[in-house]
Structures are given as structure tokens and as C-alpha cells.
Amino acid sequence: MRKILGLCLTVLVAALLVSYGVWTTQRPMGHYLSDLRIQLVANEGMPAGRGNLLGIEARLYPTDYQDLNRLHRKLAAWLQQARDQGLLNDKTLVVLPEHIGTWLYAAGEKNQFYQADTVGQAMHWLAWSNPVQFLRAMAQAEGQPRLADAYLRMKASGMAHDYQQVFGGLAREFGVTLVAGSVVLPDPRLEDGQLHIGSGPLYNVSLVFGADGQPLGQPQRQMAPDNHQRRYIKAADPAALQVFDTPAGRLGVLIGSDSLHADYYARLNDQAVQLIAVPAFLPNRERWNQPWRDRRGVDLPAGSLTEAQAWRHLTLTGQAPRSTAKAGISVFMQGQFWDQNSAGESFTHAPGAVPAGQPLEQRSDGARMINVWL
Structure with a gap:
């Protein structure tokens, strides 16, 4: 028995x-019905043949990542609308928000x-x-x-492949230089033009793709992860801060909270940077108007400003004359991932200028674009 x-x-x-x-x-x-709406909320300057910085404030949800074709269709629809409005040319530099690639772990x-x-x-x-x-x-x-x-x-191996396929493909399809937000991967590196992962610590990195769809330089690693993320995302050596030669000028990429540190602007000055792209992400929709929270290495007392005021004060806008870059753009992620939402107003910036953007209370649903002509 x-x-x-x-x-x-x-x-x-x-x-x-x-x-x-x-x-x-x-x-x-x-079946899933994608929201392909996008609105141009800031358009600074006039075309002068020198190119432009175009920020795509993406509004995305988990189901957008279920299928790569679905994700491509949504991103391509936004870029096509930018093209229809005359915002894309061979010197355009498109900037996407931080962590737009990290959510690729939701694929399939x-x-x-x-x-x-x-x-x-x-x-x-x-x-x-x-x-x-x-x-x-x-x-x-x-x-x-x-x-x-x-x-x-x-799922890092698949994420690395998908990140390069999706965002490199978009750069090639629309003939633009594209700062592909960021993606979190273990010890990533480029070998023979392909993004590979290692077995070491996690880094938050951004790739810049040329108009041919090929990466420029190595992945730019984040040097000062935010207080919460630094527990599992390793801070990179500031000596690895790169400069990318683009048709619009010499470009530096400061990922998220990196843009709050004056030392990094000085390093970019030493490399004659002309443009600065800031892919950014801030969790919690209410946080943008809450008191500034202390960040390690940032000389600004907690509560002295709101988060919105601090981001604008500490980025390129408030760095004159310490930064010699002529223009920049900060692009925040929007959308809802389960019970986690995001905050932040994307804005253009130049030393001594008033940042251009759109207040949260004036915003409609859908994605948004901000543009500055160089």
C-alpha cells in the first residue's frame, strides 16, 4: 500500500x-489600444541650420512593453508626428527619458x-x-x-539586445542622433558594436545612437545614483564621463541625478562640451512640488526649495558661468507602472536662461515634446 x-x-x-x-x-x-497622442508644449528659438534638441516625454505603461513591435509602433508614431511638424532633420538630437529601457524587463x-x-x-x-x-x-x-x-x-541579456534593437532602429529609421534614455544592466559594454552584459554589479547606463543606428562611444554610466537606487545600482567613476561628437555639436550626457552635481559640469567644460542631455526620472507624481530632499554630494539644504525649483537651479540653467555649454534639455519619464507613477516637468535650459516647459496643472493626457533650436 x-x-x-x-x-x-x-x-x-x-x-x-x-x-x-x-x-x-x-x-x-x-489586444491593446495604444495612445499615440503627443503634444508640442515648448518650442524655443527658430531654425537656423544648426539642428535642435528634441525631448520626448514618453507616457508609457507595462503593456506597452509586452511586445517589442507594440513599443516600436508607439515610439515611432511620436517621432513621425515630430517629423510632420518639421522638428526632425539630420542635425536633430532626440532625448528620451531615464529608465525607458529598464522597463524592457516587462517584455514578453x-x-x-x-x-x-x-x-x-x-x-x-x-x-x-x-x-x-x-x-x-x-x-x-x-x-x-x-x-x-x-x-x-x-532578464538582462534579452534587455540589452532589445534596447539596442528598438532604440538603434529608431535612430536609423528617422535619421537622427538619439540619446536612448537609460537602462539598468550588469556591467554592460560594447564589443564590435554590440551591447553585452557581464556578471558584475548593476549600472544605470545610456547609449547614444547615430543616424546610422550604431552606438557612439561606450555606454555612459550614471555616476551618482539617487539615494534609494545606490543600494543596488553601482556609482560609476566620474573619470568615465564621455563626450559624443554629433552633427549638432559636442554632447555630454548626465543621467538623472548626475545633472545635480556641479563637478560634472566642470569635467564637461574641460572637454569643450556644447550640448548637455539629461534623461531623468522622478518617482511619485506629487514629489515634484514637495520640498527638496537632501542628496549625497549636492550642496543644497533639504527643504530650501521644492524639487522642481532645485532641479532647475542645479542643472545647466543655474550653472552659469561654471558651465560653458550653450544649451541642454532635461526629459522626464511619465506614465504609470502598476502602483508606481512618476513626476517631473521636462524643460530646456541654457546658462542664465529661464527654463521652458509646461506646468503640471496645464498638461493634457498623452506624451509631450519640448524642443529648442540651436
Whole structure:
């Protein structure tokens, strides 16, 4: 009798494991209606043959990432509308927001993942749907908490490929230089023009793609992650701050909170930078108008300004005469990822100028563009 019960139990466990294995491979996709609206909310200067900085304040949701064709269709529709309005030319530099590539970990997942109510629930579905990748990532995780590191690491190889395919493809399709926001990857590097990952710590990086779709330089790593993210995203050596030669001029990229540090502007001055792109992300929609929170290495007392005032004061706008760049642009991510929303008003900036943008209370739904002619 015991043998029969043991055999039945073994068969039952095997059947459950096989069923679970089959379940993890299924990735059905439902119909999804993308919001392709985009509004030009700031257009500074006049065309003078020197190009322009065009920021795309993307409004995205988890289901936009379910299928790469769907994501491409939405981004391409926004760029096509920019082209129709005469905002794209062979000297245009398009800037996308921080972490627009990080959300690629949401590609190709099960419907339960997208239908979750919170980020935490979605991450549980991510782990259950990819058990082998998750266990491998947990073993390699270096940051704290280890779960946050593992969730970002577990699909990194596919994310690196998709990031280059999507954003390099858009640069080539529209014939522009494109600062592809950022993506979090373990120890990323370019080899023979291809983005690869390593097994080391996580870095928040941005690639700049030329009009031929090929990367310019190495991935630019973030040097001063925000207070929360620095627990699992490693800060890069400031000596790795690069300059990219583009048709519009010499470009520096400061990812998110890097743009709040005066020392980095001085380093860019030493390399004769003319333009500065800031892909940015700020969680919590209410935070933009809340008191400024202290940042490590930033000489500004907490509560002395609002977040909005501080970002504008500490970026290129407030750096004159310490920064010799002639223009820049800060582009924030919008949208809703489960229970996590985002804040920030994208704005153009030049030393001593009043930043151009659109107040939050005046905004309509859909994505937004800001443009400055050089």
C-alpha cells in the first residue's frame, strides 16, 4: 500500500512540475489600444541650420512593453508626428527619458504580470514565470535588497539586445542622433558594436545612437545614483564621463541625478562640451512640488526649495558661468507602472536662461515634446 501511495505521490508531483513548466512557457497576448497622442508644449528659438534638441516625454505603461513591435509602433508614431511638424532633420538630437529601457524587463511576460495591482505583485509573477532566470539572478545579485537586484538582473541579456534593437532602429529609421534614455544592466559594454552584459554589479547606463543606428562611444554610466537606487545600482567613476561628437555639436550626457552635481559640469567644460542631455526620472507624481530632499554630494539644504525649483537651479540653467555649454534639455519619464507613477516637468535650459516647459496643472493626457533650436 505504501508503495502505491508513494508511486501516486511521485506521479502527482511530476505532473505538477510538468504543468508548471508548460505554464511558464505560455505567453498569450491580448489586444491593446495604444495612445499615440503627443503634444508640442515648448518650442524655443527658430531654425537656423544648426539642428535642435528634441525631448520626448514618453507616457508609457507595462503593456506597452509586452511586445517589442507594440513599443516600436508607439515610439515611432511620436517621432513621425515630430517629423510632420518639421522638428526632425539630420542635425536633430532626440532625448528620451531615464529608465525607458529598464522597463524592457516587462517584455514578453504572462497576462497576470501586466494585470497586477502593485509593483510587488508584478515582480512575484515575474519570478514565478521565469524560475531558472530568477534563481540564477539571485545567486549573482550583489546589491541590497538582493531581490531588487535580482529582478533587474534576471532578464538582462534579452534587455540589452532589445534596447539596442528598438532604440538603434529608431535612430536609423528617422535619421537622427538619439540619446536612448537609460537602462539598468550588469556591467554592460560594447564589443564590435554590440551591447553585452557581464556578471558584475548593476549600472544605470545610456547609449547614444547615430543616424546610422550604431552606438557612439561606450555606454555612459550614471555616476551618482539617487539615494534609494545606490543600494543596488553601482556609482560609476566620474573619470568615465564621455563626450559624443554629433552633427549638432559636442554632447555630454548626465543621467538623472548626475545633472545635480556641479563637478560634472566642470569635467564637461574641460572637454569643450556644447550640448548637455539629461534623461531623468522622478518617482511619485506629487514629489515634484514637495520640498527638496537632501542628496549625497549636492550642496543644497533639504527643504530650501521644492524639487522642481532645485532641479532647475542645479542643472545647466543655474550653472552659469561654471558651465560653458550653450544649451541642454532635461526629459522626464511619465506614465504609470502598476502602483508606481512618476513626476517631473521636462524643460530646456541654457546658462542664465529661464527654463521652458509646461506646468503640471496645464498638461493634457498623452506624451509631450519640448524642443529648442540651436
